[in-house]
């Protein structure tokens with residue numbers, strides 16, 4: 546099939562690459578010429594395990610191309626995926642300007658039947674806006690061209706995006722047009738050969754399903770974070786509680802880890818947007834509003850623990866920071882808890898030496914011009930002369946560190962473990978003080 550993917554970011558690039566992997570003829574469009582130039586030169590603008598190989602294989606096979614030419618992109622795909630960003634607007638709602646502008650580009654240039662697919666995470670009712678934008682453009686051109694709008698939200702996880710796309714838990718298709726449903730079924734059939742995991746529903750339910758999924762996961766995290774804070778006060782251990790409740794098959798183990806708050810490009814903005822959608826519809830999502838408040842507070846928990854140990858004035862203090870990305874296996878730092886932590890430590894007068902396996906380039910961009918933050922070439926180097934080690938991202942390479950090496954380099958042998966990656970007893974037995982989240 547001929548496919549166009551509009552927006553070549555984390556979702557668009559993975560979608561384009563994985564669709565070409567099954568033999569489809571894919572064109573990826575982006576408005577950023579530098580991104581397209583890099584891709585055409587064989588580079589990859591993001592870190593995502595396995596993605597580079599899929600992209601290179603399909604570019605060589607001639608099934609995957611990158612362009613900034615909107616006319617060419619609109620003409621190419623019978624299926625036009627919109628995978629542009631939907632960042633939060635000032636009032637928390639999803640900013641739809643990129644989605645609408647992508648829709649307008651399609652309407653401006655299309656000459657034959659198109660299935661326009663919203664893959665971006667968009668609020669209920671967006672498909673109507675996309676339809677109206679395309680109709681507007683067709684009207685301005687004085688032409689009638691048939692098209693259908695479909696909602697097909699993406700559920701991939703950064704860090705496992707290729708695997709998630711190639712072997713999805715489910716594919717949600719919100720559509721009313723029979724021809725569009727047939728095309729979507731045919732497109733996704735190779736990904737669900739084992740058993741059918743494609744669910745067709747009405748468009749509004751599909752749009753809401755994506756937000757409901759992220760809201761549920763964010764709720765589990767905030768729930769555990771609040772319980773962790775309680776565990777500290779009452780002398781319980783949140784890890785024991787996690788195992789205790791996760792073993793209940795009605796609850797399960799996923800997304801029950803206490804830590805220093807959720808971040809990333811999806812949960813914070815999607816929780817905000819869903820709360821906004823509810824308010825605009827005259828309803829309150831009281832549970833979700835609390836989830837957001839709890840997470841904002843949790844992002845400050847590490848600084849509170851550090852200040853409780855060293856005092857509020859951190860002038861002259863220096864901290865080693867392990868992990869900058871919002872989670873392991875990605876270089877994405879959007880809304881990462883590390884950003885708030887670094888800002889708070891610096892504003893209290895401390896300096897920070899940070900290390901991350903893949904997000905240092907992104908961090909240099911994010912923290913450009915920020916004084917007091919330096920970057921270390923490896924985890925142990927970050928600890929050199931630091932007052933304490935603070936762990937913010939649970940990268941695998943941090944899990945079994947050289948504790949003797951850490952202790953030898955720190956001025957005070959303290960580990961603040963914002964992701965509970967260590968066994969407190971083990972760390973203490975190596976002569977280090979241990980401060981986790983909700984740990985005994």
Ligand SMILES: NC(=O)c1ccc[n+]([C@@H]2O[C@H](COP(=O)([O-])OP(=O)(O)OC[C@H]3O[C@@H](n4cnc5c(N)ncnc54)[C@H](O)[C@@H]3O)[C@@H](O)[C@H]2O)c1
Pocket residue numbers: 551552553554555556557574575576577580628629630631643646647664665666667699700701702703810811
């Ligand atoms: N990142 C994730 O893990 C993830 C997972 C599921 C869903 N989503 C959703 O998918 C959408 C995209 O997220 P992302 O992380 O890939 O964003 P991103 O910022 O990485 O990529 C968006 C891309 O769209 C491009 N763009 C903007 N307007 C354009 C236009 N008119 N024409 C062509 N290109 C345009 C931007 O230049 C950018 O490269 C969002 O709605 C997000 O919520 C993201």
